[in-house]
Amino acid sequence: MTHDEFEFMEEPVAHHSDVDKADVWTILSVEDNPAYQQSLNFALSDLRYRGKKLQVLNANSRTSAATMISQHPEICIILLDVVMEEDDSGLRLVNTIREVLGNKMVRIVLLTGQPGMAPRQNIMEDYDIDDYWVKSKLNKENLQTIVYSNIRTWLHLRMLDEAQRGLQLIIEASQQLDQCRELPVFSDHVLATLGGLIGAAEGGIICARQSEQDEYTTGKILAASGKFSKLKKQQLDAIEPELHAQFEQLWQAKQHIFEDNRSLLYFPSTEFTGEAYLCMVCSEKPLTDQQIYMLQIFSENVQSNFKNIALFNRLSELAYMDPLLGVFNRNRLQRELNVLSSRHWYASELIVCSLEDFPSLYLTFGRDFINRCVSAVYTMLSDNLPGLMISARIGQDRLALLTNNTISIELPEQLSFQAVPVDGIDHRLPLRFGVVRLSSVSINNGEAAIHAAEHALELARKLNQTTYYFDSEVEQHAAQRVTQLTKLRQAIANRDFHIALQPKIEFATNKLASFEALARWTDSEGKMNPPDQFIGLAEQAGIIELLDIQIVELAFAAIIRLQQEGINVPVAINVSIRDLASKHYVEQLKQFPQKFDVSPTFIELEITETEAMKHYDQFIKVLSELKNLGYRVAIDDFGTGYSSLAHITELPAEVLKIDGSFVRNIGKTNSANHVIEMIMRLGNRFNFEVVAEGVETEEQKQLLREMGCHIGQGYLFARPMPLDDVIKWSKTNT
Known part of the structure; x- marks a missing residue:
């Protein structure tokens, strides 16, 4: 060696x-x-x-x-x-x-x-x-x-x-922070990530919030860890002097401060909030340059997230709060109802209050006055409704209030007449209430609860009542109508309708005079839907024009088929005032004769007497144009309306149809006999063809003939039939 x-x-x-x-x-x-x-x-x-x-x-x-x-x-x-x-x-x-x-x-x-x-x-x-x-x-x-x-x-x-693990931690933490929307939760995530970056689990971290406009001591600690855990939710002026001095130094410097075993991080306020955020990080050993660099990188990300949370909270305020009253809006009310405990759900009532005549008041007094009225009504209701839990403004003129008590029937009546002070003057504003007990609605279905209360409010208005309590049976019926309307719209889109033809017969000869086309609808489940239900539903929904155009097309097609079989008689179709008010519908009537190559004289337009007289000035010109094209015009259900003699003489009609209610009572009541005799005199005097509908017995037929009526329609002769059956019937009965 x-x-x-x-x-x-x-x-x-x-x-x-x-x-x-x-x-x-x-x-x-x-x-x-x-x-x-x-x-x-x-x-x-x-x-x-x-x-x-x-x-x-x-x-x-x-x-x-x-x-x-x-x-x-x-x-x-x-x-x-x-x-x-x-x-x-x-x-x-x-x-x-x-x-x-x-x-x-x-x-x-x-x-x-x-x-x-x-x-x-x-x-x-x-x-x-x-x-x-x-x-x-x-x-x-x-x-x-x-x-x-x-x-x-x-x-x-x-x-x-x-460094790699620190960057990976920052990336993963950033993904978590991006999902945080509540400031305390966000603060806890920040502390956990800082502890992982520099090993501060034992030393601890503090995160505090401080208003830029207030004194430094008004700040509050949002989150804390390690040896500082006990300081959570305390005011900054309540913490120990040494820590207080450190935070005050950071507040004055308004920038990050890095010391051997302590780092102070400053996050300034954004345009969405006037609050800054302060963090103190105590580590077990002095920070390396690399750790300080990591803290700076992470701090940039934290600052962006503070800004995002402020923006989110501002958007949430706009999305869920009413700016006038500072209470929940419709969206927030629905969310609160969705998470209401079952105990509160079954014991609570939702009240919707409406300021009546709102459009008139708005136009007369302006928006600012109306807003003060709504605020005054809200204050009055809040002071007088027992057990109030949640308040919301769900429309310009509409407030919703959730109570954990059963409201007596008399209370809304009393509140509707209670004066409210507006601009120093007592006003008695017209109020109306809809009330629903949540136990009658599916639990935690906020949308259904609000809809039920509003439905009760609309019924109160319709019935001219101050208050209406929700009835689940009424709501069930309304839900069924919604379902039926959905099916009806789909049936119109799929052209699922067909027509049945009912003959009109000359009394003297038993010969076929004409037909009436009646709409029929068999849904996808094979169920036959009564016309008196879906026709009215289509009128209420504003889609009757679409349905009636299909019926007109089916009537033209039926005439072509009948003529091919040698049956050359008119076919009557029912026309509503909405149809005649539609330029599209009228234009289609003008084009169909050429489109189907059928003379319009084979189509008879039936309009009820009530509609004819009520909207006389609106449709007289349209009917005259259609008559001039060759269409026949009939006044249906004649005798049930209030026709004036002047209008009758000016009507561009050729046929009067005696309503079936008079035919059923012919020979039984003097009033029915008198009405029929009057109609016959009008027909003879002004040259109308008169048709009796609803003829069911030979006795009715004979009495009608004696009074001068020559044509009838009813079960005595035939029920409404599909086109193929009509052709067979016509060949064997006329």
Whole structure:
């Protein structure tokens, strides 16, 4: 051994547990030769790097080394003997370290006393080792170089790994922070991420909110961790003086402050809020430059999220709050009802109050006065309704109030007449109420509850009552109508309607005079829907024009088929005042004769007497134009309306149809006889053809003939029939 080689002395070295890990570099020597192990320990005992000593751990086998490595992640260098209990134990340990333990950073220096057992070139190519030395050539100078260079490399790798893990933590935290919408939850996430970045779990972190416009001491702690956990929700002026001074320093500086074991982070207010946010981070050890850099990166992200939360809260305020009263709006009320506990749901009532004549009041007095009226009504209701839990404004003129008491029938009546002060003057504003007990509505269905209360309000208005209490049966009927209307719209779109034809017969000869086309609808389930239901529903929904156009087309097609069978008689169709008011419908009537190549004289337009007289001025011109084109015009249900003699003489009609209610009572009541006799005189005087509908017996037929009526329609002759059956009937009965 030369003079510059290590002298291996058998002196003990300090056990690793006796030394503070933060003040040493940990090296593992894996060697099954105790003498060499002790000499190596001695040679390393006086080395220092960056002011820190070396701590040497010893293992004498592959198994003990693997265990020690897993227990000491701070090991930076492994001096590894190739040959131990087996010739390749050292090399197998390399694979265990890299592949099984997953330690890619620790520096592995392979030491061998027999180079032939592990050739350098092959080993460096096949194994993930960092250096290779033959023991006989390892002197003190080489050992010092090995230690210094590998510690330096390990330190750089660890810093890069920490930076990577820090960036990954920031990325993952940012994704979580982006989902936070509540400030306390967001603050907790910020603290957890800061603790992960710099190891502040024990030291603790504080996050506080402070208004830019108020005094510093008005701030409140939003979140805290570690030793500061007890400070959560306290005011800044209530915390210990040292911490208070730190926050005040940050408030004055209005920028981040980084100290050895304490970092102060400042997040200024945004355009959406006048509040700044302060964070104090206490770490167990001084922060590295890299950790400070990570904090700065994360702080930029936090500042953006503070801005996003402020924007979200502002949008939420606009989306869920009424700006006039500062109470919930319709959307928020629905959300609150959706999450109401079952106990409160079954014990509560929802009241909707409407300021009546709102459009007139608005036009007369203006928006500002009306807003003051709504505010005054809200105050009055809030003061007088017992058990009030939630208030909301769900329309310009409409308030909703949820109470946990049953409201007496008399209370809304009393409130509707109670004066409210507006601009110093008492006003008695017209109020109307709709009330629903939530137990009558599906639980946690806020939309249904609001709809039920509003439906009750509309019924109160329709019945001219101050208050109406929701009736589940009425609501069920309304729901059924909605379902039926949906089916009706689909049937119109699919052209699912057909017509049935009912004959009109000349009394004297029993010959066919004409037909009436009646709309029929069999839905997809095979159910026949009564015309008196779907016709009225179509009129209420404003889609009667679409239905009636299809019926007109079906009537023209039926005439073509009848004429092909040698049956040349007119077909009557029912026309509503809405149809005649529609330019599209009237234009279609004008085009259909040419489109179907059918003379309009074969189409008879039936309009009820009530509509004819009520809207006389609106449709007289249209009917005249259609009559001039060749269409026949009939007044249906004649005798039930209030026709004036002047209008009757001017009507562009050719047919009067006696309503079936008079035909049923002919010969039974004098009034029915008198009405029929009057109609016959009008027909004779003004040259109208008169048709009696609803003829069911021979007696009715005979009495009508005696009074001068020549044509009838009813079950006595035939029921309404499909077109194919009508053709068969016509060939055998006329």
